[in-house]
Structure formats: C-alpha cells, structure tokens
Amino acid sequence: MSNSTEVKQAQRMKWWTEAKFGMFVHWGLYAIPGQGEWQMYSEKIPVKEYEKLAGQFNPVRFDAREWVRIAKEAGMKYIVITAKHHDGFAMYSSSVEPFNIVDATPFKRDPMKELAEACLEEGIRLCFYYSHVIDWHHPHSVHNAANNTWDYRMEEKDFPIYWNSLAKPQIRELLTQYGPVGLLWFDTAGGLSKEDSEDMVAHVRSLQPECLVNSRVSHFKGMGDYQSKGDNETPMYGEDERPWETPMTLNRTWGFSPKDQVWKTTESLVRKLVHIVSKGGNLLLNVGPSPEGTIPGESVERLKELGEWTGRNAEAIYAASASPFPYEFDWGAITAKPGKLYLHIHNDKWPKTGKLVLRGVRNRVSHAYLLADPGKRALETEQTFDDGLQLHTLAIGLPAQAPDSYVSVVVLELEGENDIDSGFTVLPSGSLKMDIPSGRLTEGYVIAGFEGGGPVRNAEWSVMVPQPGTYRLSLVSFRRTDAVLEEGFKAGVELVMNDRPFVGIPKEDRIITDSPACQHPYSEVHSIMGEVEIPRPGHYSLTLKSALIKERHSKFTEIWQADPVKLRSVMLVRI
Template identity: 40%
Template structure:
C-alpha cells in the first residue's frame, strides 16, 4: 500500500451523509456505472477482507532496535535495509500457526463476501511457489509450502470469492524493480541496479501468469504503478484474458483504468461518479503487522464506515495484518466477530443495495433496493431520536410497511409536509446502528432536502451540511459538541469543503465565514465555474470570528454548490463553523 500512515480520518464521515454525485444522475439514485456482468457479484458483495502478510511481519516494525516510522510492510524501504540483510528475515518466517480454514471462517462469519491477500508485496517476496524466482515461500523459508492456494480453497469452500494483490512495478529485492521516490534504476543498495524492463519481463509478467493460471483468482489487485507506461503495462494487461471474468483495479498504470477505483484510507464524500469503487482501510495504522501499533479503530467506527461506504455506492475492503507465526491479531478478530453479529441481523441492508437517494441524513445513512414499482429503503440510524420521531426528509412515496430490521417489530409511519415520520421505540435496538426497513410503492421520489433561503433572504451553510473531501494524507473532520459543530483538523491542503444548497431567487450575496484559530492561510472560493482567491490573516484573537469571503452572484433560483479549496503553497488551516450568504439588496 502507499507509504503514508493515516490516523483515524473517517470519523469525518460519521455524522453527515453525502448524496453520491453519481446518485444525482438517475431517477432512482443509482449510478450510471460501466456495464459489466462480471462485476455483478462484486457490486452485491459490498464487504471484503484485505490481508497484508509477508516477511515484514518478522521485524514487525523494528530494525536495529529502533521503531521504524511508517506502515509495517514498508519497513525495508523506510529503514533502507540492504537486500541481503532483508533476505535474512526469510529464515525466521515459519508461520506454523497459519490456519487458512480459520481465516476464511473468520471472514465469512464477519459478513465478508471475498478475500484479497498479498501474493507479492513491494519487498518482492512471493507467498506462493514461483518458477520465476527463488525469492518465495517455497525456496527461501523453512516453511517451504504455498500460503496462497490453501486460503483460496478454504475461501471458495465457504462460498467466498478470492483475490490476489500483486505489486507489479515496485520490487525492492529483484534487480531493476521500481522504488517509489527513486528514478529508474535507483535505490539504496547496489543490488537494486538493473533494467526495469527486464524486471517486468523476467519477474512481473511470469508471476502474473502463474497467479492467473494456477491460483485463478476472481480479483487481481494491482498496486503502485511507478514507472509504468502504456507499453510496459500492456503485456500485464493482456494476461487478464487468461482468467475470464477477472476483476481488476485502477492501479496497473499505463492508462489502464481497470474495473474499480480504489480510494485508500478515506471515503469519498460523494462517492465516485460513473465508476465502481472500493475503499480499502486498516483497522489500526498499518497494513502489515507491527508489534507496537495498538491504535485500533473501534467497532463503532468500522461498522459506521461500512454503512457510510455502502450508502455512497462503494465496497469496503477491511484489512488484517497477520503475525509472522500466522496469527491474526486478537483485536482484529474481536472487531470482526462484532461486525458479524451485526451483519447476521442487518446484512440485508448491506448486500445487494445501492446508494442513498438522500442529500443528507444528519442522524445516519440510507441504502436501498428498488424496482420500477417500488422497493425498500434501509434507514441506518446512528443517533436515535429522543422524541421517538424519525423524520425521513423529502420522501414523497407511499410507505406500505415499516419495521425494525433486527427485531421485526412493526412501526407506524405518517406522511407530513413532504416528509415521512416514523414512530420508533424509546430505545435503539443497537447502540451503533439500528436499521429501519421501509417498504414503498411507485418509482422512488425523493426531493433533496438542502440548506435553503431563510425568511430574511440569507442562506446558512453550517458545518454539519458540508461535504468534507479528504485524501489519504488529509483528515479534516466534523466535530460536534452539544448544539455546536465545526470542521476541525483542516490543516492539509488536500482537504477541501463543499456545500450543496437551494437558492430561492437570483441576486448578489455577501459571503461570510465564522472561523476559529489557525494561522495565515490562502484559499479559493469556488462557485458557478468561478474562483476567487481569499487570504486569511493570522490573529491572536480567541474564540470564533467572522471573515469575509467576498461576493457571489446567483443567476436564478435553483440548486448550487459552493466550495472552499486551500492554496497548496500557503495553507495553515483553521476551524470552520459555518458560511453565511447574505443578500446585498
């Protein structure tokens, strides 16, 4: 995986729900994705297990007595460990406690539908016997047995699909393999010197052929296309024909898009329009095992991430990093068991569903199953209403039945002022996420519920309505305390904010922001295809202050998007409470 370690960045998405951009394109809210029958099982599956396992589990994050910063599987690169020295770890890789049947059973019981494991990571070490090299499990370790095929068989025996991760370009052991951050032929050891094209010809292409013809995976998960060009990628891409129905991702390089996008360690705020996508994520801060990484995400965070991802039209690939002995860490097992308990009761609200039709649900998320004449909405409630009235905003369909999915208890509903109100019990069935199942008739009809023009003509864009756009290296998030909310940890240029809102009339508006803290920063206000530069000066003032973001002109009544994007060359960041648009006339 990528080098950056990212602490918990996904809380940002747990308290506001964004309508996937793709869901705005069709009447039902479904994405106009690429048409491929071989993806149907994957689109229905929603939840898979990622496994990062290899020699890096032997040092477990420690080299020469020092804890090496970064994710565990990058220790060779981060520690600049010479090839010959790193190869010595193979003598200590003897996973006698490895039980592929137990791993597959754990995945199945967690509600996962597929497994993807690292057949070869960036250190170049193959977990399967390879004719292309002796740097593999059979030739270099005391274990001397294939680790991949037994897991594939165990998974398939339980009805799970099986995938292999393969690092096609980066290889820190074989001569000529690519090294992130280095030019072609570069590295930190003379043993790295060699031709990248020869490496592809002698290692990457033959090993990919071995994987596709011997293991026969359902998914081939490429990673880090460093130095890949169309000419270099083509021989690898051509091998896909050996495995009809194979699903590939977007990381081969050379312009080949594959079947799926792969946001890493973050959830796209509005999904990914027109593309199938899968967020891959760790349970702690590392992919490969590190003995001292105890920063585990809670079951609440992991489960709500799953629901959030599915509500935006994606899949969730959740990682475990086994030890060198072949054991999955106990904190991972505990969380997977707890996820499985929830999925046994509520899995129908995940599997085979599509993205939410709602712009925002401040108390939770929604997934759905629809037909031309009706369907089912699954309302995932994170914050249970204290007044026992759950408001489904903008739902105009007739609701024919409502019940708690976990218990089957029937609920009463009432249509009122363009919304549907569900009367729920005083106590939530589940402390993390309770699911209300609503059956409705007719084509799905949801009127977007967005911030709009108030009686005084102003439009208030509170923090809770913001779509927070993060990447792997950024982690802005929503923080709520009582009746107050703000965007905090907005100190990385890769994070940006946007609001969808409804304007009742045309006009010119002053734009003011209420912010807190922070230093000197520059950003752009983006609206209606225009960008306006803004400079925020540092101040010693405490508490919330107002700053001007200039003016915008709304040409006519309708739905619009306003964005705030940091300047990549000058950004210290600040906390943001709200943006207010006030008419000038």
C-alpha cells in the first residue's frame, strides 16, 4: 500500500476509529415469532409461508428519533441496522424487490428514511447491515453452507442472477436514497469468490467513496476496511494487525426474543467496553426491537446507565488508543492518548492498601488525578528504577473508596511522548497473563505420546520475573457450551519454563463467570499445568506447544464460532 493510499485510508477511517462505540440493530419479520433471525433456515419454513409474516408486520410504535436518542445518550456514535438479513426481507423501500416493508406490510413506511433524518439531526452516523450472500427468499442465492434447499434445487441455482439483479442493485439503493452512509456491514460471505468480493467493494466505492466496508464482505483475509471479529468475540493481544470491532449482544440473541432474559449487567457492559477499547477495538452493541418497533426496556435501562458512565469518562474512551502494554492487568485496563495514560480500575479490584503499583512507565509523571474529580486534585506518586533489572516502578496513592460507578479512572499526565516498556513483566500482584498471538510463533512438532489434532505450533515469550518464588502455570481457554475441553486438547500440550516441562491434556479446573473478554456461547476455563520454581529475579523463557495455536497469516478469516475450544493465554501466578 502506497503512502498516499495509507493516508486516504486513515482519513476515511478516522471517524470510526475515534467513535469506539456503536449500536447494532437486528430488526425484521423474525421479530414476530421471536425465535431469532435464523428461524426460517433452522425450521425450513417455506418462502410462501414466511412471506405471510409481512402481512402481520405493523410496527406502529416505531419512533426513529427515540431510537437515535437512546443510542446517543448511551454514548454510541453510529448505528448499524439490518437493511436486509438472511431472510431476504428489505426493511426499506426497494424498487428491485417487492418483498420489503413498504410494499409488503400494512406499515407502508420506510424506517431507514426516518432513521437517516433522525441520525442527521443528532450527528449520529447511519450504517446498514446487508446480507449479500445468504438470501433464503431468492432462488439463486448461493452460500457454501446455509442455503434454501427446501424450496429451491441447488443444481438450478445461478448465483450471478442473484448477484446482479438483487444484491448489487439493492446496495445501489441503500447508497443513493439515504444520504451519506457511514459503513456497510456485510455478513457471512462463505463461498463468495475473491473476484465477487472485490467487485462488491468497488461497487460501494463507486457510489460512496467514503463509506466503510467491514471484513465480512469476504471470507478471504484482509478484505474491507477493518476486521469484524466473530459474534461476541474479543480478540487476543497481537491477533489483529488492522482496526477491529466486536459485535456483541446485550443478552444472548440478536433478534427480538421474549424468552431470552439473560441480560448482561451494566457493570459487565462497562467492563467489556473498557476491555475492548484498551485492546484497540470498537464495541458494536446489539439491540433487538420488538414487532411493534420498540427497543426492549431491559436494553434501554442498561444503555441509559452505560451512557451515564461514558458521559463522565468520555475522555478516556473516545479517540483513545490501545494500551501500550501487550497484556491485561488483573485490576482493569489501560487506554492512552499522547502524553496521557488512563487506568480503568474495576471497583471490586480497588486497592485496599490505598496504593496502585504499575511497572514499565519510563516517563516522569507530572500529574496524577481521578477523572471523576472535577478539581483534578493531585494524587501522590512515587517513581523508582531498579538499575540491575532495568525496571521502572510507579506507585500511585489512591483514596480509600472508588469514586465512580463500576470502573473508576486514574489519569496519568506524562512528560514527553509516551515511553513504555512493552516487554512482558510479572505484575506487582505476582501474576501475568500472556495471549497466544503476543508470543513469537513458530512451527513445532508432534508432542510425544499424543496424536492427531493438526499441526503443532510454538508460542514463546521472554518474561521478566522481578520476585523469586513458586509460580503456578495455567492455560486459559474458551470452551463452547456444547464442547468437551479434553477433546479439544486431544493432541496434548507442552509448556516449558526454566527448563521445567509440563506435558498433558488440560483439565477444567476453574470457570471464570465474570470474564471481560468471554461471552456466550463460550465459557472461560482455566487449566492448571503445574508449578515451577523461579530462583532469582530476571528474564525467563516460557514456551507453549499446541495444535490449537493458530497460524498468524492464513488465507481465510477464521470461521466465526466454529472452534469448540479456543486456546487463549498462558497465565503465571506466584503462590
């Protein structure tokens, strides 16, 4: 990519990278039965039967200004709404397909037009979700897996007919009828050729050059302007080389589902937002409006409370960059701006000693204060340097009680440009969690005594251990609800530190219920591998070998939610 192209790309992306927080809206005919947006496929509902839902769809309580107000007060900067989902129903006035909300329902209004007007008034970017490959209503839509084969015969499908007579013309409608569109959010591109993917991106660029395109426009890696992570998936440190976004639900489903009452708490949502921003990403948080056109009260309540927190802490979120440290902190997370670090401390992790210790800050701290304190009264700080270990330590004096709700922010103003030791150093608490892609990845060999499971790879770190002692080594994995951990690790694991090897199949020793990174349908599982003695302070090599370590540069994007067990991190804890 040339310098001029990189500059143009950065300019196009600027609003999005600064926004950090958006609203996802899954709304369509599937709201009526309330069984989720995949019901037509899962129950093999015939097209003629499914079309009858349109005659019942009359969301008379829909109020575009109210929706936009809810999003804005939550601190969201953009809205992505399903203009067409996999069922093929257009939630706008489409001249190329009568199966749309204006022509096929008693509602007769175009909610996208009303949202475009409301977003323009409030300074919110309107964006559209469009299912460009899966369309169960159209006889010629072809996906690599999820096709309508109960109404249509696969051998009679002719994908170019669908592509050229519906998909591309509807994209033209969306990009010419509603003013400036922030981005087009494509979904599930399995089986789409690279040529057709590039054709769609070029089509969008020809209509609105500044409109962003997400990576799900293609299953080939590197397409689009930014990386859409898997549903509810927060990536690991070192996993993504370009901007990314996590689409996440407030409960467990995307479309309206009155049976799904498993709602994330406001505290959990604040922590997840902070965690995602600290890793350099955006959070796209979903609501599923009712058939009447209202956003569920449980969603509205949480978004209001979330907005109260983002309003007080906007400086530490919007336009902030990722933490300069390549690992998580057991007390919270860090975001950054030039000359500033923002320490987001979970209230239940607020230091009882009245002091927070942070290693690796080389700058002199000129001023430290609580973001919730309008007077910016100085917090006491002490900085020391261990010449032998080349280790910088900062101690920050804190009040006895956390000043804000859920997560409280400490601001560090630094002299000069941010200068941080980004090496792996055990935290003052005696723990350190290292995500797999943050290590040096190499090809490995089959672990003795185990077979199968694909190619083995190595991840290696150099770890500074400031305090000697006995350390427990554990693995962190995400296990899908229908998976067995031991089966996922059937090829074995080998972990070596200070010449001490640990070989075996990880077991489910602990489940973390309040993980800021793990969402349904996965659970965060910790597996103890053993204990190692560290005789003296210094740097130690740690190497992990496993068939579950992903290669860094694959041809295709990872299939979302496909892996039953995902190996995430190695954790070191002094005991």
